[in-house]
Amino acid sequence: MSRPPWLDDADERVARAAWSRLAEPGDHDAGRFVRRFGAVAALRQVYDRGPVGVEVSERVSQGEAVAARWRVRAGDLDPRRDLLHLDRFGGRVVVPGDPEWPTGLDDLQHRAPFCLWVRGPRSVAPVMESSVSVVGARAATWYGERVAGDIGVGCAAAGITVVSGAAYGIDAAAHRATLQADGVTVAVLACGVDRGYPRGNDRLIEAVADSGCLVSEVPPGSAPSRWRFLERNRLIAAMTRGTVVVEAAWRSGAQGTAHQALELGRAVGAVPGPVTSALSAGCHRLLRDGATCVTDAAEVVELVSPVGFLDLGPPGTMRVAAVGEHDGLAPLELRVLDAVPLRSAAGAAAIARTAGLPLEQVQAGLGRLEARGLAEVVGRGWRRVR
């Protein structure tokens, strides 16, 4: 197979764009091949009959065998066409080394994408610095969509980018809420960034492209496939600082994303739900597998924030529900309080006897209870304030 003319002056960017059409996402062989020889040289081997170079070592022969795999697809390959098409709607190709390349992807090693096809005003790498993936079931419940929305709003307020897959259900709820709260949201697609999938989310996907960005590792015009959906999930896991699963069935794509994030050492959170809901079973499974329980936006922000960076405000400001009368009492004070009568007053000695405590401790405890408005002096004794 003869080399196409465009390959003669192709640079690494063009060659990587070509590879993204030649090999399927996450293909180990192609990834290793490109990492070993570089995208341009590896591409030339696909077209050349024999291996590149003079020395026919075993290593090069292996490369030749691998190269042969993509010849069948290389016939009408022309990345310039894809780049031109992308250019028409303001897209760009991002490759390793570019300032916009999210370095988290490098953790995928030979499973890293060859390039990212990107559309939208936001630069990918900077918005991923502080980011979280919010993923979950397509057939989400009202509960799940509400929680995903709350997380989107909270992340927007905290300046954290919300990344998801533009699917129905949890994905859409997270994107939508973040947009409405003027936050930054990024959709990672399993198809080309020139087409929205699913169709029903077309307008949402365009809105994401208008203010955040769309990202894909497959070139414009590519259709989604089950394989591409699965592999897309690894990008979501690798690009962000952490992944939160809001609702997921016992087996689900969102769980796959979370497990990839765990393997990559990213923070992983799962939102609990009723044990009677099949759509929370996957989240509970993740909690058993080591995910962190997250119940609100504040906990999601905490999950993906560097340790010590975060100020959650004074403890209890957000979460304390009912505070009982004895909350905050030291054990000693509680024991004294138990011994103070409700109706007729009792002397400190009697209270000490009832409490089984030394008199001087009881006297000090009564003073503190009085200061808290829990006990009062009546005549010569003490009584509880109701």
Next chain:
Amino acid sequence: MSRPPWLDDADERVARAAWSRLAEPGDHDAGRFVRRFGAVAALRQVYDRGPVGVEVSERVSQGEAVAARWRVRAGDLDPRRDLLHLDRFGGRVVVPGDPEWPTGLDDLQHRAPFCLWVRGPRSVAPVMESSVSVVGARAATWYGERVAGDIGVGCAAAGITVVSGAAYGIDAAAHRATLQADGVTVAVLACGVDRGYPRGNDRLIEAVADSGCLVSEVPPGSAPSRWRFLERNRLIAAMTRGTVVVEAAWRSGAQGTAHQALELGRAVGAVPGPVTSALSAGCHRLLRDGATCVTDAAEVVELVSPVGFLDLGPPGTMRVAAVGEHDGLAPLELRVLDAVPLRSAAGAAAIARTAGLPLEQVQAGLGRLEARGLAEVVGRGWRRVR
């Protein structure tokens, strides 16, 4: 203060029964004092004016100071009266060293109870060998009571003793379901075992006494107090192999029990619920603090069973919800399946091109898909089976 006549021939059991009336549950000083001198000698020091022994070392002086604390309560002390009263309704006192003494309590060290006042046909230690505490909110929801009930039934079937505190809500639901499933259940009370608390659970508490047992560290006739409720929780945590919290507010007694269990190295589980429910907030907090997420009785049984002991049955028999067409397919097969057309058939070479895979792998993959009924030969090509 002169020694009462009964103390002259009191043995360790009688002396410990006396201590259980003299000192409040969990009193560190009393616990250390009794551990150091033995219950009988420590009791004699309470009555004697000076310290026991000839040598007035600093250590003994400390003992004397401590002993003075209980003199005020020792006036009308007579443990024989308590023992006689207990005997009338078939109760007994269990002390360390007895075969019925649950050795888990020894982990509490100087916070261990002096004795247990017990009523019911079951011997405490044997039924605690395989046991779980099921605790939670008094003001439980229908959801929480249902889950507690399911756990009770499942534990009964697995031969695991269900321990709780006989309170309204989760406690009562767990006891009741276990009883109805002919399981063993034990109620640990904050009051004497001769009286039920709360009154509304009188019949339930009597039913527990009839088939399982009632346990308390305070003597018959004792009223519950907030302090005693809190300290009762440490017994529940220490006696059982693990503690499961079903529903609990952000601050709650059940959470206290769980934290004590964690400190004692016991297994701790928490049942998740909607993040919108204040009564699940405590459970979610526990999950963040290291508790295991448990969603059904099987997971509770697993939690408190020795590792490797348990047979949960073939994986997936209980929990797999919807199994999609591509579940169980190897990545390669999935990629081949993605490339097999739905309508008009395609040859293996064309499929290999679409899939970006070597021809021989695609041929093998097609064979496996055919065997699974996912692809079929039509003419000279392959088509997906819908």
